[in-house]
Amino acid sequence: MNEQPNEIVHSAVAQSQKIDAIVIGHDALRQVPGLLRRHFKTSNVFLIADENTMAAAGNDLRQKLTESGFAVATHVFPGSPYLKGKVENADVFLTRLQARDGVPVSVGSGVINDLVKYAAFQVGKPYLSVATAASMDGYASAGSPLTQKGFKHTIPCAPPRVIVADLDIISDAPKTMSGWGYGDLAGKIPAGADWLIADALEIEKIDTVAWPLIQGNLRAWLSNPAGVVSGDASTSSDLFTGLVMAGIAMELYGGSRPASGAEHQSAHMWEMDGVEFGGLPVSHGTCVALGTLTILSLYEWLLAQDFQDLDAQRVVRHRRRLNDLAVEIRRRFTSPDIAEKTLQETGAKYIEDGPLRERIEHIKRIWPSLRRRIADYLIPFDEMKSMLETAGIVTDPAAVGIDRTYHRDTLIGSRLIRRRYTILDFLEETGRFDEAVDHVFSDSGRWA
Numbered sequence: 001m002n003e004q005p006n007e008i009v010h011s012a013v014a015q016s017q018k019i020d021a022i023v024i025g026h027d028a029l030r031q032v033p034g035l036l037r038r039h040f041k042t043s044n045v046f047l048i049a050d051e052n053t054m055a056a057a058g059n060d061l062r063q064k065l066t067e068s069g070f071a072v073a074t075h076v077f078p079g080s081p082y083l084k085g086k087v088e089n090a091d092v093f094l095t096r097l098q099a100r101d102g103v104p105v106s107v108g109s110g111v112i113n114d115l116v117k118y119a120a121f122q123v124g125k126p127y128l129s130v131a132t133a134a135s136m137d138g139y140a141s142a143g144s145p146l147t148q149k150g151f152k153h154t155i156p157c158a159p160p161r162v163i164v165a166d167l168d169i170i171s172d173a174p175k176t177m178s179g180w181g182y183g184d185l186a187g188k189i190p191a192g193a194d195w196l197i198a199d200a201l202e203i204e205k206i207d208t209v210a211w212p213l214i215q216g217n218l219r220a221w222l223s224n225p226a227g228v229v230s231g232d233a234s235t236s237s238d239l240f241t242g243l244v245m246a247g248i249a250m251e252l253y254g255g256s257r258p259a260s261g262a263e264h265q266s267a268h269m270w271e272m273d274g275v276e277f278g279g280l281p282v283s284h285g286t287c288v289a290l291g292t293l294t295i296l297s298l299y300e301w302l303l304a305q306d307f308q309d310l311d312a313q314r315v316v317r318h319r320r321r322l323n324d325l326a327v328e329i330r331r332r333f334t335s336p337d338i339a340e341k342t343l344q345e346t347g348a349k350y351i352e353d354g355p356l357r358e359r360i361e362h363i364k365r366i367w368p369s370l371r372r373r374i375a376d377y378l379i380p381f382d383e384m385k386s387m388l389e390t391a392g393i394v395t396d397p398a399a400v401g402i403d404r405t406y407h408r409d410t411l412i413g414s415r416l417i418r419r420r421y422t423i424l425d426f427l428e429e430t431g432r433f434d435e436a437v438d439h440v441f442s443d444s445g446r447w448a
Helices: 005-015 027-040 053-069 087-099 110-123 167-171 173-185 187-200 210-215 224-232 234-251 262-272 285-300 311-318 322-332 335-350 354-376 383-389 402-413 422-430 433-440
Strands: 021-025 044-050 073-079 103-108 128-131 143-148 150-156 161-165
Touching: 005 021, 005 044, 005 234, 021 027, 021 234, 021 262, 027 053, 027 103, 027 110, 027 128, 027 167, 044 143, 053 073, 073 087, 087 110, 087 143, 103 110, 103 285, 103 383, 110 143, 110 173, 128 187, 150 335, 150 383, 150 402, 161 167, 161 234, 167 234, 173 210, 173 224, 173 234, 173 285, 173 383, 187 210, 187 262, 187 285, 187 354, 210 234, 224 234, 262 285, 262 402, 262 422, 285 433, 311 354, 322 335, 322 433, 354 422, 402 433, 422 433
Parallel strands: 021 161, 044 073, 044 103, 103 128, 128 161
Antiparallel strands: 143 150
8 A cells, every 4th residue: 555544544534524533453343432432422322233233243342332331222123134225214213313312323334324324414413333344435425325215315414423443343244245345446446537527628626635535545445356355454454444535535525526426327226226136135336346347348438439520510419408318317217206306417417509519629629638548547447347356246247137238228327317427428418428338238349
């Protein structure tokens, strides 16, 4: 690594307005009683977990807290069926949390942390997060990506005041979960390329604080995928550090742009559809890993193009109008709530003909330098696929029930669900979206 993990984390926490401490280390669980007294001034705790995370860390933590004089109440979800990230599941314990005087303590990974983050914010309480796996980037983020009325979106919330990652627990987590975290972190590569495009088009400038928090050490954090499978403690530390840094970058930026691009839009399409395989929902990290490869295949096609022959008048003449997009949205999203939200997102980024002509002319001027910048930045498709496979992550969508037709259809639909400008919008606005998609799903394309 370029810097020691604790130095990176300490520097980032010093910039955060909402996170007081992040502790990553061996036997870190024993520090929780002192952290609660120091940062929350309390001796009452409301611990939320599921049966699996109670076995991994919750029972040990409850004993440590009780022996330290804390009053501990618990809410434990069943370990099966798989707990889903829905607002309704947070509502199950929200009333009890509101009625109690205790500090919420989340013991778990993605879904548990997101549910507690949402519930704690609703009742105005700061909380402490005990991580049980380096499985996603949401621990430190100022939002909970939850499904509400069928539409998955990130609900603004305060991040935990304190995060504790015991490397003995993290390293012993199921290797599939560590792989999910690696997949989520790998998604910052196409997300970064999307931001480079938005920056070059002066749509959303790169933030000089948030960008280096993730991108400065990203390749180092991804450099040992074999260590994800072996449970190497150093790799676990790097992986967790990268994931929490993504959360802090999102907090400081005030949005998820630093850590989320078109790869997450593909992932959210599958998650909103409730894609399952073997009776279980396909994990967020797996969806992001597959979304990462999907978007990298589009970038591979894009970087082979010469946009000097773009005809702005022709592109505008043949473009899809907002009414056309509205018809497509209502056809694709049969739920009125989802369709309405998608219409809002698409409408927010739609530009009229005059500004689009100007944007196309700007693209023609800057494309040679922008293409070099993106090519120098990206990890190529084949290299990324090899890294993900080494980390034990699925790289074939069909292996988790996403067939070629559905894969293609959801990629097309994913360009509609977020107002964030990505490669999908770049291709749409230059009139090349259909051609790019046809290529990557052709018999000679990446998804043949």
